[in-house]
Every structure is written in C-alpha cells, then in structure tokens.
Amino acid sequence: MSLTIELLPDPAANDLRLTQLAADRSTPLERLNVLYGSGLQRLAAQRMLTEAAGGGLAAVYGFTPVDLAEAAARLGRPPERLAWPPGADLVALRRMLDSLDLDRFDAHAPGLAPALLRTLTDLREAALSPDDLPDGDIRTVFGAWRDIVATVEDRSSRYEDAISQTTPDAAYREALGGAPLIVSGIYDLTRVQRLLLARISEAVEVHMLLVAPDDDPRSPPLRTLDALRRETAARVIRSPIPTSSRAPERYFSSGDPTAEADEMASRILGLGRDGIAFHRVAILHQQGAPGDERHAASLARADIPVWRVGGRQIAATPPGHASLVLCRLLLAPTSVERSALIDWLSHRSLRDRPLDITRRPGVWDRIAVEAGLSHGLHTMRNSLEDHFEVSRDEGGRDLLQIISDLGERSRALEAAESWGHAADILIDALDDYIENRPDSVVLLDAVRTTINQLAGNDALGAAWTTQDGLTSIGRALESQVVRDPRRLVGGVNIGAATGPARGIRYDAIFAAGVAERVLPAAGRQDPLLGDDQRAAINARIPAALALQRERGDSDRHAWALMRRAAVRQFTASWSRRSSAVGGPARASALILEAASDSLPAEMRYSEQALSDAGRIERIASPGVADAEHRAAPADAVDSSAFNLALLQLPYADTRALLPELWPQADASLHARARRSARDFTEFDGRLDPELIEDWRPLEQSWTPAALETFVTCPYRFYLHYVIGARGEPAPQRVDRRARWMFDRLVHRILSSWVREYEHFKTDRTWFEYADSASYLNAVARRILDSDAGAAALGPPAGAAAARNEVMRILERARRREAANARDGWRPLAVHVSYDGAQVRVQGGRALRFRGMIDRIDIHVGGRHRALSLFTEPDPPDVRGFVNGSSFLSVAHLCALNQRGVAIRDAEVEHRAIDADGAVSSQVLAGESLATRGGSAAPSDGERLRRTLAVVADQLETANFIPNPGAPPRNRPNCARCTFESTCTPDLGRRYQFKARHDPERVRDLESLRRLRI
Ligand code: SF4
Known part of the structure; x- marks a missing residue:
C-alpha cells in the first residue's frame, strides 16, 4: 500500500480535487473514505460533495483522526480501559504528585497541576517514552503518569491503542471497508497522528490532499510534508489545478472592539440583502471566548442568526458560573468569604425566592457587616445566630436560614459515602438555588450531566473527598463546552481562525481582530518544558514536539487560508483600542502587507498612507448626531418684521394707509384695544374652544413639561404647545460651555x-x-x-x-x-x-x-x-x-x-x-x-387627582390666560420666558386689573399658585 501526498495551491483546488476523486469512482456506490481535520470540515465537505453530485451522495464515509483511531483500535485487541469522569485527570495527577519525590517542582504550587497536564498531553501526543526525556522532574512525572493512564480511556489513549502492535493492519482495512482513504483539510499533524497515518498507509492506499498556499518551509503544511517524507515512503505530487483568483479584499479599522463587531454585523446584513445566506458567512478571529461572545452579541442585536463553531465554555455562562460558585461554597466551606457569599446571593442566575425566601442581598450585606461576619460558612452561621438573638431583624432571620441550609448541605457532603451520593446532594442544591429559565435549560442540563458523571469515580475505586470533588467540578465546568443546538446551517459561523473552520470555503469571510500581537500571536513558551528543551528532544526525534515560538507560523498560515477560502469577499479589520478598557492597538503586519499590495514603496506598510490611499477604511467613532435640546428653541414667534418704505414717507397717513396695504391690520388694532378691556378676552388667551381646530386635550398625550408649563403660565403653554411657536433662544456665549x-x-x-x-x-x-x-x-x-x-x-x-x-x-x-x-x-x-x-x-x-x-x-x-x-x-x-x-x-x-x-x-x-x-x-x-x-389632610394620591382635575378643566375650557406670576407687577414667570416679547410690558398691571374684575377666570389658576407657594 502507499501514501501519496498531492500539493494543492488553495482550498478551492482542494474542493475541486475531492470532488473529482469522488466522481472518479467506478460506480456511485463504491466506498470512499475521507479523513477530515474536524467534524465541521466533514459536514461542510459532505454538503459540497452532495451539491456537486446533484443532490445524491452515497458510500462516502467521513472520519476525523480520533474517530478513525478509535474505530481501528476497537477492531484490534485494545487493553481494558475505564472512562475517566470529567475532572478526574486533575485529581489523579494531584494525588500522583503527592506521592512523588520531586527535585525542582513544588507539588502543591497553585497552577502546577493544570500546567503539567498540558505538558503531559503534548508528550503523549508526541508518542514519546520517558527514556526520550532528559533526567529531571518532567521525566519522573511522565513515567509515573504513563502508568496511571495505561488503563484509562481518553483522547490520547485512542491514538496510543490504534498505533500499538495489538492493532493489526486488518483492523484498519475493516474499519475502512477495504477502500482507499483520502485525507482532506489537514494541515499539521502531531507525531502520534503521523504514526497513525503511516499505519493506515500500510493497510490501505492513502491519498492526502495538502493545501500549501505558499512555499515557506516554516508553514505548517510544508513542515508536515517534511516530517511525513522522513517517516514514510510518501510519494509527493504537485496538482495541476491552478490557483483560483482571489476574492476582493477590504480592510477597515474601528474605534473599539464593539464598534468593530457592529460594523461587521451591518456589513453582513448588506450581504444578506445581496442574497448571501448567513451560514455562508464566517467571522474568524484569535481572540478566544470573549471575541466569540462579542460578535455573537452584535449579530444578535441585528437579528442575525449565529452558530458558534467552538461552543460555549460552561463555567463562562451565567448559570454555569452560579453553579460553580455554589459548589465551591459547599465543598470548601472554611474558605468562603462574606463578600463572595453576598455576591453569589445577588447572582442573576439564582432563584428569586430560594427556599421560599425573597432574596434581599442589599439588606443581607448590611446585616452581614453589622453581625461582623468575615469568612467560613459555619463560623458565619454562628456569628449570625448570636446577632439575631439580639437584633431579631427579619432580614437577618432569612439570611440565617439560607446560611444554615448551605451549612447543612456542606456537612452532608463532607459525610457523603461516595461520589454518587455527593453528586445527588449537589444536584439537589442546584435545583433549590439556581433558576431554570427557558434560555438556560440547555446550560443547566449540561451542568447537571457533568456533576452526575462524577459518580463514575466510584467505578474507578476512588474514595470521595470534598477536596477532590472541588478539583473535579472546577476542571470539568471550566474545560467543557456546550454546543449551540443549531448546526452549520444555523447562521453566521463564528470561531477561531486556527480552529475547526480552518480552510472551509465561505462566500464571505471576516477576519476580526487582526491586530499586532493578536494575529500572529506573540506566543508564550511552555513554562515546564521550554522551547530549548523541546528543540533538544526534536534533535533526536525529528518534529516530535511543537515549539511555541513557531506559533506565529500557524497564525500566518491561517491568515493565508482565510484569504484564499473566501469565495466572494474577504474583509479584515482591527479595532484601534485593544478592548473596551484597553489601550491603543495597531494594525497587524498581515493587514498592512496585504493592503500595500502593488503600492509604491513609500506608501507600503504605513497605516496612515494606506488610509489616505483608501486601501484601509477608517470608521470614526460615532459623534452626537443632533444638537437639539428641550431648552434651546430655534425660531422666534415674532422674528418677522415689516419695513415698507412707503410707511416711512412723511406725508403718508399711516393709520389710514395700513389697512389698505394689510387687511389684517384692523384685527390687530382691535386686539390692541381689547387688551385694555376690563375682562379677559381671546386676546388674553381666553379662547372659545371652538376656535382651536380639533381641540380634544384629554385625548392626546402631553409631556410632563407641557403640563408644568400650563400650570406656570397657560398662555405660554398655548404659544408653545398649541400653536407650536418657538421663542428666540438666549444667545450662547462663546466663552461658556452649554x-x-x-x-x-x-x-x-x-x-x-x-x-x-x-x-x-x-x-x-x-x-x-x-x-x-x-x-x-x-x-x-x-x-x-x-x-x-x-x-x-x-x-x-x-x-x-x-x-x-x-x-x-x-x-x-x-x-x-x-x-x-x-x-x-x-x-x-x-x-x-x-x-x-x-x-x-x-x-x-x-x-x-x-x-x-x-x-x-x-x-x-x-x-x-x-x-x-x-x-x-x-x-x-x-x-x-x-x-x-x-x-x-x-x-x-x-x-x-x-x-x-x-x-x-x-x-x-x-x-x-x-x-x-x-x-x-x-x-x-x-x-x-x-x-x-x-x-383635612388629603393623601398624596388625592392631591394629585385634585391638581390634575384643575388642569384638565382649564385645558378643556381653553383657558390660556397669561400668568405673570405673583406678585404680578414683578412678573417672576416672565423672567426666563422666551415669549416675553409677545406680552406687553404692562402685562402685570393688566393681569391684576382684570383678575380683580373677572376673578372667576383665574380662581383655579390662583389656587394652583397658592399650592405651589
Ligand atoms: S411673558 Fe410671562 S405672561 Fe407672557 S407668556 Fe411668558 S410667562 Fe406668560
């Protein structure tokens, strides 16, 4: 059998070649096996092949490397292995460290065990034995760890079983149905995966499609090619399929990451209007879970469906976080602090009435301080009991009840006889304290399942301790993810640029957060097995371990793949601030390099020059769109003026001439005369409601400010809110801020x-x-x-x-x-x-x-x-x-x-x-x-209704009398009125005069004024 590696220039060529190989089968029912880089790639490729075959596809079997390894191992004679419950690996490692005599490592140093787990996984995936390592703590730990995992089933053990001599070639042939295997969408392989590929190629024919967009020997595909050539008798061919033309590329920068996400959402809406389905769009980034959340939130605001490629970390979701804190309270009662307890009691994922008690975290915080609570669940309970004896505070009784309940559950956990028993107690606590809201059902189910799985430790013979329980639950909830229920077709794909979506072709790809030190990332070395030590091992066993300093090469390759995987449009962006709370951020060299393409040398790699040349769009931060304000009216009611030359003539009888020129002048003169009348008239705002068109004041809505204006001066209300006049604003002084x-x-x-x-x-x-x-x-x-x-x-x-x-x-x-x-x-x-x-x-x-x-x-x-x-x-x-x-x-x-x-x-x-x-x-x-x-003492509600009844009466009767305030002579209401020029200076005197002759008209208004005084 043989291994053929076909080098292809881009993902489009990969898809085309895969389609050709599927079509080259002698019959449509001839079996074809394809090994993909991820489950998502398998789904995308199956869809592509089905479309290429005109809607029907049969006998095409898809695997991921771990699936195939498991299938082959099962058909061999694998050793008996027990599945590890979630988090059990960390517990086992901690116990093992306690039993070892280590030279440099402090077994109890915080963070050592999780870091060691990562290093040990790397060593296992490099298929190394302890003898391959230099003398030291790592070698001691790895040797002991291999003994422990020899009978345990996990991801790495599936590869180990598959490549062991107990798995014969026949098992591979049977797993693959005797048909050849095509490898697609895999760019880099760990050593254990390369050994697996070598074993498979001894059993069946393997044709590997390897996309290598450039000739850089440091790129992951060419490194993989180099390692496979060294380790197998691989035949390498170059595909005749030419490079396809690249989609148009756009680049932009925005003020902050949220603005960047919103800009993408708006562009994706535009793509949707152009007929591009949302699941044919991807946002790829290297910003981890917070980046996923930010983009998902922006798209959700725009009503765009989303599918998170990497799922959601349980502990980072509100119900997961509340559950994790509850477990910590119960399993480590002595280290509980007052503030942590009160914070948890105010968590939004808690029931509003746990144990039928209404939550009052604010009151409880005060009581906790008064009672002198500091830390320790049981100690705090005793202190609170003493305090309650004295204070008999109702809030204190509720808090005492909750702390007592938590304390009893905590004691029950200490006394639990098994992991299963402890899991039952924890699940009961979750049910009693965490709210099962419709939008968190899936997440809470995942938490319950994870805790239930703890019972699996009993089968391993592990004794229950609260310390081990705490370690297991912490690791499990922090490492497990929940998948969105919708699959690939569910919406815009969001995920890591180097994750499962790598190399999948989308109509539009948005590369987000392409900033300096983010993409390519500034990698940190493994603190326990540094790059120099890894390089020394690689000198003896080539390409065994990945070096962290080579991480940038993977990111550069992911960037090249993204650009070539976009079918219709590629957009890359970064935000000019690293985060909502961070400092300034600069564009990645990847963007500057791509945007500088074909520009003169002096303009290349300069963000400013590229922006000026229109290559990079600079999205400005939104400013204040309008400058209006409720107290800044624009137009004056009396801004117009008549200035006819005719009226200036010395011989003209203006009084006689004016009505001829302007017929309304008569009415004006009449109005002037009526203002001097004894009673209030329509020229004082005492109107016949019939005069106001369609006047139904109780059927329309008024702003609170409108009614307050009415109570201050009904005429001002009439001018502003009924006829819609606007007064002349006071000019803004340039030396003062508004x-x-x-x-x-x-x-x-x-x-x-x-x-x-x-x-x-x-x-x-x-x-x-x-x-x-x-x-x-x-x-x-x-x-x-x-x-x-x-x-x-x-x-x-x-x-x-x-x-x-x-x-x-x-x-x-x-x-x-x-x-x-x-x-x-x-x-x-x-x-x-x-x-x-x-x-x-x-x-x-x-x-x-x-x-x-x-x-x-x-x-x-x-x-x-x-x-x-x-x-x-x-x-x-x-x-x-x-x-x-x-x-x-x-x-x-x-x-x-x-x-x-x-x-x-x-x-x-x-x-x-x-x-x-x-x-x-x-x-x-x-x-x-x-x-x-x-x-004698009406309630607030009664006074309100009385006041509003006066206002309603006055509105209905259209009583818009000008009210200069009290005393009328001083006109206090007019001091800040923008309509002052419409009211004559003698208004105060006239109001006094008329109010004396027509008191009925102003009685209600005066009663309101007296109330105000
Ligand atoms: S100037 Fe005085 S009386 Fe005239 S509308 Fe304004 S507040 Fe009312």
Whole structure:
C-alpha cells in the first residue's frame, strides 16, 4: 500500500480535487473514505460533495483522526480501559504528585497541576517514552503518569491503542471497508497522528490532499510534508489545478472592539440583502471566548442568526458560573468569604425566592457587616445566630436560614459515602438555588450531566473527598463546552481562525481582530518544558514536539487560508483600542502587507498612507448626531418684521394707509384695544374652544413639561404647545460651555456604559461590572475623546476642569450604582419612550402622558424603578405633582403601569449629582399614591387627582390666560420666558386689573399658585 501526498495551491483546488476523486469512482456506490481535520470540515465537505453530485451522495464515509483511531483500535485487541469522569485527570495527577519525590517542582504550587497536564498531553501526543526525556522532574512525572493512564480511556489513549502492535493492519482495512482513504483539510499533524497515518498507509492506499498556499518551509503544511517524507515512503505530487483568483479584499479599522463587531454585523446584513445566506458567512478571529461572545452579541442585536463553531465554555455562562460558585461554597466551606457569599446571593442566575425566601442581598450585606461576619460558612452561621438573638431583624432571620441550609448541605457532603451520593446532594442544591429559565435549560442540563458523571469515580475505586470533588467540578465546568443546538446551517459561523473552520470555503469571510500581537500571536513558551528543551528532544526525534515560538507560523498560515477560502469577499479589520478598557492597538503586519499590495514603496506598510490611499477604511467613532435640546428653541414667534418704505414717507397717513396695504391690520388694532378691556378676552388667551381646530386635550398625550408649563403660565403653554411657536433662544456665549450639552454628555456616557454591560454579562454580574471603575472609565474616555465629547466640554481653556468635573460626577454615579446593585437592583432598559400612559382624574376622565425614561431598573424582588438622572443641584421634586410644579414622577409611574408593572411594585427615583459630586436622591413609591387621607389632610394620591382635575378643566375650557406670576407687577414667570416679547410690558398691571374684575377666570389658576407657594 502507499501514501501519496498531492500539493494543492488553495482550498478551492482542494474542493475541486475531492470532488473529482469522488466522481472518479467506478460506480456511485463504491466506498470512499475521507479523513477530515474536524467534524465541521466533514459536514461542510459532505454538503459540497452532495451539491456537486446533484443532490445524491452515497458510500462516502467521513472520519476525523480520533474517530478513525478509535474505530481501528476497537477492531484490534485494545487493553481494558475505564472512562475517566470529567475532572478526574486533575485529581489523579494531584494525588500522583503527592506521592512523588520531586527535585525542582513544588507539588502543591497553585497552577502546577493544570500546567503539567498540558505538558503531559503534548508528550503523549508526541508518542514519546520517558527514556526520550532528559533526567529531571518532567521525566519522573511522565513515567509515573504513563502508568496511571495505561488503563484509562481518553483522547490520547485512542491514538496510543490504534498505533500499538495489538492493532493489526486488518483492523484498519475493516474499519475502512477495504477502500482507499483520502485525507482532506489537514494541515499539521502531531507525531502520534503521523504514526497513525503511516499505519493506515500500510493497510490501505492513502491519498492526502495538502493545501500549501505558499512555499515557506516554516508553514505548517510544508513542515508536515517534511516530517511525513522522513517517516514514510510518501510519494509527493504537485496538482495541476491552478490557483483560483482571489476574492476582493477590504480592510477597515474601528474605534473599539464593539464598534468593530457592529460594523461587521451591518456589513453582513448588506450581504444578506445581496442574497448571501448567513451560514455562508464566517467571522474568524484569535481572540478566544470573549471575541466569540462579542460578535455573537452584535449579530444578535441585528437579528442575525449565529452558530458558534467552538461552543460555549460552561463555567463562562451565567448559570454555569452560579453553579460553580455554589459548589465551591459547599465543598470548601472554611474558605468562603462574606463578600463572595453576598455576591453569589445577588447572582442573576439564582432563584428569586430560594427556599421560599425573597432574596434581599442589599439588606443581607448590611446585616452581614453589622453581625461582623468575615469568612467560613459555619463560623458565619454562628456569628449570625448570636446577632439575631439580639437584633431579631427579619432580614437577618432569612439570611440565617439560607446560611444554615448551605451549612447543612456542606456537612452532608463532607459525610457523603461516595461520589454518587455527593453528586445527588449537589444536584439537589442546584435545583433549590439556581433558576431554570427557558434560555438556560440547555446550560443547566449540561451542568447537571457533568456533576452526575462524577459518580463514575466510584467505578474507578476512588474514595470521595470534598477536596477532590472541588478539583473535579472546577476542571470539568471550566474545560467543557456546550454546543449551540443549531448546526452549520444555523447562521453566521463564528470561531477561531486556527480552529475547526480552518480552510472551509465561505462566500464571505471576516477576519476580526487582526491586530499586532493578536494575529500572529506573540506566543508564550511552555513554562515546564521550554522551547530549548523541546528543540533538544526534536534533535533526536525529528518534529516530535511543537515549539511555541513557531506559533506565529500557524497564525500566518491561517491568515493565508482565510484569504484564499473566501469565495466572494474577504474583509479584515482591527479595532484601534485593544478592548473596551484597553489601550491603543495597531494594525497587524498581515493587514498592512496585504493592503500595500502593488503600492509604491513609500506608501507600503504605513497605516496612515494606506488610509489616505483608501486601501484601509477608517470608521470614526460615532459623534452626537443632533444638537437639539428641550431648552434651546430655534425660531422666534415674532422674528418677522415689516419695513415698507412707503410707511416711512412723511406725508403718508399711516393709520389710514395700513389697512389698505394689510387687511389684517384692523384685527390687530382691535386686539390692541381689547387688551385694555376690563375682562379677559381671546386676546388674553381666553379662547372659545371652538376656535382651536380639533381641540380634544384629554385625548392626546402631553409631556410632563407641557403640563408644568400650563400650570406656570397657560398662555405660554398655548404659544408653545398649541400653536407650536418657538421663542428666540438666549444667545450662547462663546466663552461658556452649554450646560445642556454637558448634561447630555454625562447622560450619554452613563447610558453607553449600561448598554455595554451586554458584552460582559455572560461572565460578570451587574454588581461586578458596576463595582469596577475600569468599565465606566473606558466608556468615558472614549466619548470624551470624541469630537462631540470635546465640544460639550466648552472652551479649550476650561476643558480640563470640565473633564475632571465629568469624571467626578461619573465616579459618584458609579459608586451609587454599585451600592444599588448590591441591594439587588440591576438595569432593565435604557431610554424607554412611552406614549398614552394615563392617570384618571375626576369625571371619568384621564390625562395622558408621553415622554422618555432615562432608565428602568428591576429589583431581584420584582420591583421596577424608573430612574431619572440630573446633573444640577435642584432636580424636580418627586412630589411636585401636589402643586403642579413637576409631573415627571407621576408620568413615569403611569408609564411603568402601562408596561404592566403593578403600581405597588413601581417606584420613581430622581437622582442628582452636582458638580462637586454630591449625590441626592428622591424616591416616590407607587403604593404611596394608593393611600387614603382625610378631608383635612388629603393623601398624596388625592392631591394629585385634585391638581390634575384643575388642569384638565382649564385645558378643556381653553383657558390660556397669561400668568405673570405673583406678585404680578414683578412678573417672576416672565423672567426666563422666551415669549416675553409677545406680552406687553404692562402685562402685570393688566393681569391684576382684570383678575380683580373677572376673578372667576383665574380662581383655579390662583389656587394652583397658592399650592405651589
Ligand atoms: S411673558 Fe410671562 S405672561 Fe407672557 S407668556 Fe411668558 S410667562 Fe406668560
């Protein structure tokens, strides 16, 4: 039999050759075996072959190397092996280290055992024996470890059994049905895999398709070729298939990784509109699980389906993390710290009412501090019991009940007789404490399965100890992944550039995060077996171990493959900041090199020059799109003026001439006369409702500010909200910063910060996020550095001070958020608009509100809070509704109610942080409006309804009398009114005069004014 290696220039040639080999069979039912690099490649190639065969494909068998090794070993005479339950390898290694006499290694050093496991796996995959290693600790450990794994089944043991002499050639022939084997999509092989290939080629004919995009001898395919040539009698041929033309390439950079992911999502939507199916698009990167999460979140925001090639690490998901912490609390009770316990009790994956107790982490934190709890589950329980004897605090009783329950479970685990018994206790605890939400069913099932598998240790004869249980569960949950339930066709493929998707052809490939030191990566050496030691072993056994310094070659090869695997479009990008909290990042040399193609020498490799030449698109950070503000009206009602030369003539009788030129002049003169009348008239805003077209004020929604304006001066309300006039704004002084821009800037930073929690929520609780200053500082820096941020800081001379002021306000805001998070609050939605939120007033009527809530928070107990943030020292009073000075809190309560929140579960907070960082807060509980008072002391709710009834009456009767305030002569209401020029200077005197002759007209308004005083 033989091994033929056919060198191909790119993945397209590989696919074409594979199709030809499948078509060359003498009959469509002749068996064909294909060995792929990954399960995903197998799936993609099967689909490609099926399409090439016109929809029907038979007798094509696909394997991955480990599948084939297992199949062949099973048909030989493999030794008896027991499967290791998850995490058992680490426990076994720790026990083994305890029994060894080591020279340099400290067996109990944290991190030694997991690092050793990686090194030992490398040595096994290099098919080395302890004799191949130099004298020392590694050799001692490897020798002892081989004895332990001799009877255990794991991934490496499948290769070891397959290449052992106990597996005859006939077993390979039987596993492959006697048919030849084609190898496709494999670029590098470990030594044990090469030995497997050599064994297979002795039993059947093997034809290996090897894609080598360039002639660099350091590239993984050419290294593999070199090793196979040395170890086997391989025949090497070069494929006549030419290189296919490359897809158009694009490059861009963005401000931060989230913006980069969002830009990709928007481009993928565009591809979808052009008819490219989402599963024909891939995002490949080398940024690990956080990169996967970030891209998946961006695509989810754009409603684009996603399939994560590498799955999700269980411990990095919220239910997995909460479960892992619970196991740690129960299995290591003496090392539990108070803060860790309280943090876990505020975890979002916990049940809202574990053990039928409503969670109140904020109250419990206070009680824990008062009771002097510090660490140790059982010690804390005793301290809390003593404290409760004295305080009899209800919250303390609940916390005591939970800590007692955890303590009892922990003691039961200590006394457990077997791994199976311990697994049952842990599963019970999970069921009682972790919430099984619909979106986390799969994840929780995976956690339960993993813990159930611990029972397998009993079959190995291992005794149960809590320490071993802790090690096993930690390793299992941190190393296992859960797969998305949808398969390849499920959406945009996201995964590692050097992972299972390597070499698969997609219509569009996005290479993300192609930044310096990320791709190609700056590799770190194995701390236990450095590159020099590995090179010394390789000098005796060629290509046995991979060197970490060669990692860059793998990344460069992955880059070349990505570029050639894109059928219609290839896009590469990086973000100019390394992360949301990181520093500046530069483009990878790979991008600069690719984008410099065919440019003159002086422009090559310069990011700026490539950007100027249009080769690299620089996506700017978004700025403030609009400059409008509620207090900055644009047009004046009286901005027009008549200046007719005719009227200037000395001989013209202007008074007679004017009505001829301008017929409405008569009405103007009439109006002027009526303003001096004793009673209020339509020229004072006392209108006949019929005059206003379609006037149904109770059927439309009003902003809280509109109704507050009405209560202040109904005429101002009429001008602004009924006829839509806008007053002349006070000119902005160039040497002062605009307060409203500053206010908006702070709001924008805080809302961006809350929104960006989306990217961290899989591995951070809201408390952890809010408690760390770095996230908010990163968002603040980003926005302050942008054009819009700089503009809001005012003149350059004061910008540094303004920036400090912003940072001071933000820091206080963040601390307040962290304190609230500790109390069990977390954000639910940001910038929530509402319309039609109604509140009932007398006569079966209702007033309707519309507007926007800065943020809605939710408490673990189910309460909802509408939060409004202010950067001024005097925010609107939450109880301002009793006199009509502020309807904001009422409108927000109605909005919460409109969203289905019961009034007793709703509350409103006005939170103000002034320039010095002083925080003040006012809270209005919804249930306070449901109480009843007496005639002498009406309740808040009754006063609200009375005030709103007056407003509703006045609106319905179209009573828009100008109200200059009290005393009328001083006109306090007019001081900051943008319509002052429409009201004559004698308005105060006239109001006093008319109010005396027509008191009925102003009685209700005056009653509101008195309430305000
Ligand atoms: S100037 Fe005074 S009276 Fe006239 S609309 Fe403004 S607040 Fe009302």
